[in-house]
Amino acid sequence: MHYRQYGRTGRLISRFSLGLMRCLDSAAQLEAVLDAAWRLGINHFETAQSYGPSEAYLAQALHSLQLPRDQVIITTKILPDRDPQQMVEAVLRSRDRLGIDSIDCLALHGLNQPEHLQQAIAALPALQTLQAEGVFQHLGFSSHGDRELILEAIATDAFDFVSLHYYLLFQRHAPVIEAAAAKNLGIFIISPVDKGGLLHQPSAQLIEDCQPFSPLALNYRFLLSDRRITTLSFGAAKAEELAVLQDFVDADQPLSLEEAEAIARLEQVRQQRLGRDYCQQCYACLPCPEAINIPEVLRLRNLAIAHDMQAYGRYRYRMFENAGHWFPGQRGSRCTDCGDCLPRCPHHLPIADLVRDADQRLAGAPRRRLWGD
Ligand code: SF4
Ligand code: SF4
Structure with a gap:
């Protein structure tokens, strides 16, 4: 597995990250997936308060697998809120549920509309106080919103990393990648296989059109060869699903001519x-x-x-x-x-x-x- 610096967080992060949104059945399910991901070299696990029991399951799995805390990066996400105090309480709840002293990366989940960004900005002083107290280390955001809104959020200089959609078949956010890289933000790509085109079950036509590569491989190579992009999420529900990454864990060389x-x-x-x-x-x-x-x-x-x-x-x-x-x-x-x-x-x-x-x-x-x- 190759690792890259997660922008200005300074943390070394695996090129693939484990998204835990599909491990909601039991703590045992999450533990099996986490164990397989760790063995593959993945050191970044991403959950959210909105993923039901996910944070609690992650805490159990971390405890049970005894992974070295200083080598594991945990991201969790909280929703923006009109009341900054609600956001503060949400962060504290996440930290307690995760059973850790300090959350590595805290993301504001879904700055999708201008009011979400306004809420985030209003909550910054309170969040920065928590950060100074060590409740979390780095602040970022995810967005499914317009390109202009994401650029505006990046321009605030308040964030260390950004999670967004950007794929071979959706390159609208290319200027966002550029802006985020210029500010040395960590760049996390959300769901490149599923949202990137259901590439685990491509049409026969798409398979033919991507020859001699598979659609999945071409999309991964498009993203991994871009040195500005730090990590790609992979949302496994079973340990076996991670096997597909085996061919790509070291595949971040520049694109070949072909x-x-x-x-x-x-x-x-x-x-x-x-x-x-x-x-x-x-x-x-x-x-x-x-x-x-x-x-x-x-x-x-x-x-x-x-x-x-x-x-x-x-x-x-x-x-x-x-x-x-x-x-x-x-x-x-x-x-x-x-x-x-x-x-x-x-x-x-x-x-x-x-x-x-x-x-x-x-x-x-x-x-x-x-x-x-
Ligand atoms: S004509 Fe164009 S702008 Fe008017 S409703 Fe249809 S899509 Fe919208
Ligand atoms: S090319 Fe497409 S996106 Fe551009 S203006 Fe025409 S319909 Fe809209």
């Missing part, structure tokens, strides 16, 4: 297959008065049509209107043909037709968000 060509080819293939309907993800069409997240709706459509990623498209699309600020935006069926977006699209896409088409392809029974998201 890999770079395969990555470039994917973009070309999408352009060719979508033709004049290809949404180039510039986001110039927003805002939509019906709050349709046009670029994300059309990204899912792009992938469904170009790489036959229907399953991924349906999985993500069905979260619109069902996951609150964790996956904001209305469905394409809400389009009223107002035409506001049309002149803003530099590629003159028939957006109203396309978002409705996406809806027909991808809508189905609503899907609620799980904490693994």
Whole structure:
């Protein structure tokens, strides 16, 4: 396993981190997964107050496995709150549940909307007092929000690390990676396999399009070869699931020419297959008065049509209107043909037709968000 410095925290962290959101059945389940991860070289375990019994299970597993405390990095997350005192109490609860003297990395969970960032900023003095007392060591945040909001949070200089979505098939946050690296923040990528495209069960078309690499390998190599990115989360529910990482634990060399060509080819293939309907993800069409997240709706459509990623498209699309600020935006069926977006699209896409088409392809029974998201 390769390790990198987790930005300004100064801690050496494994290139893969164990996300514990899928180990909620029992303490024994979490212990088995944790043990396998540790044997693989993973030294960073990530939980959250919102993951039910996860913190308590982690405490039991740490005690039972007797892992050397100074070599283990524990991150937990607390939700932002209007009342800073509630956040202080949440941090203390987490520390006590985890059974440790000091939380290594405390993340504010889901700075997804401007008010969450305002709440975080308002709570900073209280949190910094806790930090000075040693209740936690480093402060960071996770976000499923807009690029601009994440950049704003980074610009506050209040955080040591950031957790975000960024994948081969979703590169909207490339400027965030740049900004975070410029401030020497640790960069943690959330769920690259699942949210990155359901890459553990890729479509036959995507497999063909990524040849001679697997979609999973190409995505991992895209992320691991980027030296600015510190660690990638892996959310195992069983110890055996970690075996897939075996091929990647040391695979952070620069991209080979063949890999770079395969990555470039994917973009070309999408352009060719979508033709004049290809949404180039510039986001110039927003805002939509019906709050349709046009670029994300059309990204899912792009992938469904170009790489036959229907399953991924349906999985993500069905979260619109069902996951609150964790996956904001209305469905394409809400389009009223107002035409506001049309002149803003530099590629003159028939957006109203396309978002409705996406809806027909991808809508189905609503899907609620799980904490693994
Ligand atoms: S035409 Fe449809 S998608 Fe475009 S801004 Fe109006 S409601 Fe939104
Ligand atoms: S402006 Fe056009 S190309 Fe850009 S994201 Fe919107 S629909 Fe896509």
